[in-house]
Amino acid sequence: xxxxxxxxxxxxxxxxxxxxxxxxxxxxxxxxxxxxxxxxxxxxxxxxxxxxxxxxxxxxxxxxxxxxxxxxxxxxxxxxxxxxxxxxxxxxxxxxxxxxxxxxxxxxxxxxxxxxxxxxxxxxxxxxxxxxxxxxxxxxxxxxxxxxxxxxxxxxxxxxxxxxxxxxxxxxxxxxxxxxxxxxxxxxxxxxxxxxxxxxxxxxxxxxxxxxxxxxxxxxxxxxxxxxxxxxxxxxxxxxxxxxxxxxxxxxxxxxxxxxxxxxxxxxxxxxxxxxxxxxxxxxxxxxxxxxxxxxxxxxxxxxxxxxxxxxxxxxxxxxxxxxxxxxxxxxxxxxxxxxxxxxxxxxxxxxxxxxxxxxxxxxx
Amino acid sequence: xxxxxxxxxxxxxxxxxxxxxxxxxxxxxxxxxxxxxxxxxxxxxxxxxxxxxxxxxxxxxxxxxxxxxxxxxxxxxxxxxxxxxxxxxxxxxxxxxxxxxxxxxxxxxxxxxxxxxxxxxxxxxxxxxxxxxxxxxxxxxxxxxxxxxxxxxxxxxxxxxxxxxxxxxxxxxxxxxxxxxxxxxxxxxxxxxxxxxxxxxxxxxxxxxxxxxxxxxxxxxxxxxxxxxxxxxxxxxxxxxxxxxxxxxxxxxxxxxxxxxxxxxxxxxxxxxxxxxxxxxxxxxxxxxxxxxxxxxxxxxxxxxxxxxxxxxxxxxxxxxxxx
Numbered sequence: 001x002x003x004x005x006x007x008x009x010x011x012x013x014x015x016x017x018x019x020x021x022x023x024x025x026x027x028x029x030x031x032x033x034x035x036x037x038x039x040x041x042x043x044x045x046x047x048x049x050x051x052x053x054x055x056x057x058x059x060x061x062x063x064x065x066x067x068x069x070x071x072x073x074x075x076x077x078x079x080x081x082x083x084x085x086x087x088x089x090x091x092x093x094x095x096x097x098x099x100x101x102x103x104x105x106x107x108x109x110x111x112x113x114x115x116x117x118x119x120x121x122x123x124x125x126x127x128x129x130x131x132x133x134x135x136x137x138x139x140x141x142x143x144x145x146x147x148x149x150x151x152x153x154x155x156x157x158x159x160x161x162x163x164x165x166x167x168x169x170x171x172x173x174x175x176x177x178x179x180x181x182x183x184x185x186x187x188x189x190x191x192x193x194x195x196x197x198x199x200x201x202x203x204x205x206x207x208x209x210x211x212x213x214x215x216x217x218x219x220x221x222x223x224x225x226x227x228x229x230x231x232x233x234x235x236x237x238x239x240x241x242x243x244x245x246x247x248x249x250x251x252x253x254x255x256x257x258x259x260x261x262x263x264x265x266x267x268x269x270x271x272x273x274x275x276x277x278x279x280x281x282x283x284x285x286x287x288x289x290x291x292x293x294x295x296x297x298x299x300x301x302x303x304x305x306x307x308x309x310x311x312x313x314x315x316x317x318x319x320x321x322x323x324x325x326x327x328x329x330x331x332x333x334x335x336x337x338x339x340x341x342x343x344x345x346x347x348x349x350x351x352x353x354x355x356x357x358x359x360x361x362x363x364x365x
Numbered sequence: 366x367x368x369x370x371x372x373x374x375x376x377x378x379x380x381x382x383x384x385x386x387x388x389x390x391x392x393x394x395x396x397x398x399x400x401x402x403x404x405x406x407x408x409x410x411x412x413x414x415x416x417x418x419x420x421x422x423x424x425x426x427x428x429x430x431x432x433x434x435x436x437x438x439x440x441x442x443x444x445x446x447x448x449x450x451x452x453x454x455x456x457x458x459x460x461x462x463x464x465x466x467x468x469x470x471x472x473x474x475x476x477x478x479x480x481x482x483x484x485x486x487x488x489x490x491x492x493x494x495x496x497x498x499x500x501x502x503x504x505x506x507x508x509x510x511x512x513x514x515x516x517x518x519x520x521x522x523x524x525x526x527x528x529x530x531x532x533x534x535x536x537x538x539x540x541x542x543x544x545x546x547x548x549x550x551x552x553x554x555x556x557x558x559x560x561x562x563x564x565x566x567x568x569x570x571x572x573x574x575x576x577x578x579x580x581x582x583x584x585x586x587x588x589x590x591x592x593x594x595x596x597x598x599x600x601x602x603x604x605x606x607x608x609x610x611x612x613x614x615x616x617x618x619x620x621x622x623x624x625x626x627x628x629x630x631x632x633x634x635x636x637x638x639x640x641x642x643x644x645x646x647x648x649x650x651x652x653x654x655x656x657x658x659x660x661x662x663x664x665x666x667x668x669x670x671x672x673x674x675x676x677x678x679x680x681x682x683x684x685x686x687x688x689x
Binding site (some may be wrong): 010013014017036039042043044045046047048049116120220221222347348356357358359 | 667
């Protein structure tokens with residue numbers, strides 16, 4: 001795989017920034033849906049550089065953040081079963097459940113390992129039989145196809161000790177819920193680049209059509225995000241539509257092959273989002289012909305009602321209702337070292353992004 | 366790690382020398398009439414061979430650099446090996462050859478050592494611990510290295526691009542299927558640093574930004590001085606491949622370990638001299654002034670390419686790759 005990088009020319013970024021700032025003449029709220037965008041906006045210093053009247057609000061696109069507490073507790077109880085190895089992305093380790101986290105469960109003796117893809121989990125299943133390997137299927141349309149590929153491979157190779165706990169979430173149904181919320185004032189969406197690489201631009205068409213929302217699918221570099229903001233501001237004066245700024249990766253039809261794999265293994269079902277609640281057809285469950293790999297069916301354990309910490313306002317952060325410093329716990333009871341909510345843990349979490357890059361005053365004391 | 370050092374090790378081992386928590390300790394005995402620097406470090410890198418180096422080369426360079434940044438001339442080293450039963454002799458020989466080569470380049474002698482063999486069930490194949498003794502040259506009395514000498518207005522310099530060692534290690538682990546031509550920057554810096562100290566006696570402090578990277582080192586420097594440091598994002602050079610890999614995985618190269626870099630804080634008047642000297646050396650050809658020391662705000666700050674400012678914090682735990 002070859003890596004390329006966008007122009008490093010600062011004058012382009014500066015020109016784009018000047019144009020954006022000259023166009024802003026009233027209060028505007030845009031939501032960046034994806035957690036990676038939130039991190040990029042914070043770390044590149046875009047927020048303090050744009051006119052104060054433009055507010056960039058984080059959305060629900062942080063996979064770890066939207067995983068419900070019930071599901072974390074569920075994963076921990078699976079890890080406590082005999083001969084079970086939980087394999088997971090590292091970002092999940094420190095997310096607090098009701099009383100514990102995967103990291104704490106590991107310290108107590110559960111076999112929990114960090115991997116970089118579901119295929120790593122499959123490798124462990126091959127070499128460590130008869131242990132039962134459960135991969136925590138966390139993520140959006142971006143991650144689901146590669147996990148589907150691992151499941152298909154496991155079926156072809158008759159590997160019967162590899163399972164997936166499917167906690168996948170789908171982005172468009174969550175955006176519908178956000179766009180339909182009466183209390184929300186959003187003037188446009190910066191749509192996720194990686195998710196859209198898989199699903200294309202079509203699944204977002206309801207946003208301009210039904211909700212009159214301008215949309216731009218954006219890449220992750222400073223120039224990408226600035227250009228997306230510029231395109232959104234221009235759309236405000238015209239008929240809204242879904243535009244693709246991240247053309248070097250996203251095609252309108254998306255990645256057909258990846259979609260096929262995902263649909264072969266999974267189908268949409270209702271899902272519980274942390275801090276947001278149930279959203280119709282916003283998760284993925286296994287199709288019947290792959291039920292042998294479904295940890296939900298094969299282990300019989302079911303999630304129990306979680307203890308929710310009422311002080312945590314991650315849900316409001318994920319819906320763009322507040323920005324992280326508006327939560328009373330931010331940087332006081334809740335810090336990256338002692339997180340209360342997942343948004344302070346994840347490398348894509350809005351609270352972590354604000355804490356790391358934008359919460360200036362605490363250092364100026 | 367910081368808490369462990371402060372709340373456990375310092376609690377039980379505390380003395381004025383240790384309490385400085387510097388890369389190496391000055392352990393001068395008056396009757397010796399020489400000032401002596403002493404340091405130790407253990408090397409546990411995985412994989413043990415990687416582009417640009419191996420665990421042996423690292424074990425020499427790391428300890429040499431810890432002595433050099435304090436202004437001492439590295440002289441003697443001990444090397445202690447913990448080897449897993451069954452570790453291939455050829456690999457061990459390769460590691461020793463590489464240690465011998467680096468010791469020659471750094472002009473130090475390995476004068477004592479130890480070997481222990483541990484059982485096969487151990488996870489790692491080999492660990493190396495090296496301790497080093499350095500002697501301060503006579504001219505060392507002319508330069509005053511230490512956080513207490515840093516003043517607002519001083520310049521912050523580094524001898525080249527950052528993030529290459531850790532990127533090389535990540536790629537060598539083969540967990541991600543990327544291919545990129547990145548080598549570890551692992552190198553002994555003692556000759557370069559000795560040259561700089563001869564060029565200017567207004568260098569205030571030096572540190573090698575190893576684990577935790579440039580961000581952590583700058584934070585430690587700022588904390589030690591109770592002043593602020595502002596660095597200019599556009600002046601910190603990073604290879605496009607390193608940036609690309611960081612972008613893909615959600616890492617920040619400012620926190621990536623380096624093994625051949627030195628951060629220098631010096632009086633602003635010395636900037637040009639020091640840069641010229643560094644750039645003439647192979648190990649400093651991409652040297653740059655990356656920032657300055659300020660009275661306010663305290664802590665470490667980055668001026669972004671958009672002209673805005675953001676804080677650069679100490680890292681909590683390790684960086685983990687993002688999910689999507």
